[in-house]
Amino acid sequence: MKRLLQGGVLALVLAGVAACTTVGPDYALPKDSRFAQTQQQPVALDARGSSAVDAAHAAVAGRWWKLYDDARLDALVEQALQGNVELKVAAARLAQAQARYTQVLALGGVNGNVEAAAVRGRISAESLLQPEVLPVANFANASLSVSYQLDLFGKIRRAVEAASADAEAVQAASDLARISVAAAVVGAYAEICHGNHELAVARHSLELQQASRQVAARLHASGRGTVTAVKRAETQVATLQAALPLLQARKQAAAYELAELLGRTPDQVPAEALDCAEAPELKQPIPVGDGAALLRRRPDVRQVERELAAATAEIGVATAEMYPDVFIGGSIGANGLLDDFGKKVTQQFTFGPLLSWSIPGRGARARVRGASARADMMLAEFDRVVLQALRETQTILSSYAEDLRHVAALREARDRAEVAAADMRRLYQGGRVPYLASLDAERTLASTEASLAAAEAQVSKDQIRLFLALGGGWADQAAATSAGAAH
Known part of the structure; x- marks a missing residue:
């Protein structure tokens, strides 16, 4: 009984020590990190003079594609979020990581073990210091053991921290992945x-x-035109015809991409998407927020920040492995001849602490240095991602503003070209200017309209890239997940 009490006192002392000792550094975002600096002095996101109808310093919308107010686009994005194969892979990885966290969480606490066996055999006589061979007999063994690992040095706590951050x-x-898929769907649809x-x-x-070529041919046949005018008209027709296959190929490529994003085969492109004749347009200014909010919202920044937290916790795990593992527990059971099984002569029990320690050598210390080096690497990677996010967002804002100006200039040029082409047609029909002058005006108008259409397509791409760079998509999840950065 005295020994039992001594074991209980020892267990209480060890438990008290376990409650206050955790080796390794506690995670805190370094004050000299680029992220911390932007939180102290937020970076202003500048749209480089774009008008108020194009950008606004307001909170970024969650499901930003709804700003286009396009029901077909909304439906396509929702279909992709349900059927996209890449998102299914991401969901499986998340489930795996959460299961791993639950597994690590279960490392501590009380663990039990039950064993039972009934065998026939012979015990070695020499192991019992007996000179004669022992007879064959029936044996039985049964035991119930319970143990509790005392996390004296915080190995389990650090492992839980690392698994949680992972x-x-x-x-x-x-x-x-979800934000990227949504952006890709909007991009393919646009x-x-x-x-x-x-x-x-x-x-x-x-x-x-083609109409101009016919006119040139008739003029030449009647002796009022030249072969050169006919050839120029035919060349222009051939040039415009050559552009059609390229435009068709781009459209088909976007349609096949959309089908893949929806989790479908290339022959299952939604008909409502193929029939789209007018690209979605924003109904309100793009909310860009500020630099501090941007970094807290962007998933890639949140991801690498959590990886830094996990790497920091791994230093504690590696350090704790240099110290002993201490368990306290006990077991009861019986072991002996089957005929006597359960009698007092076969009963056994144990109770007390168990210490297991692999004396640390160069390898254990190298693991600590390796964990520290990985944490340093992740901090540098964190700074790189932060700077890249700021640079990427600022670059896209600048490009978007300039492309808007480009579109505005092309629209003005298109309007003037329309007026000029109409005037030249009337003058030509009245016999006041030669045909070539009218042809040049028509060619200028066609070229301007094509340039304007391409520029408007580029503006749509800029908008999607900007929303992606701003990290819009799942504001609630972002706020919850980024809470680790505040600790």
């Missing part, structure tokens, strides 16, 4: 719409040029 990093990667529009513009230009 799961949050995978969650951020899953968010990034590409199809712009492709249809550019094809319509190209075909209209071709029809005008």
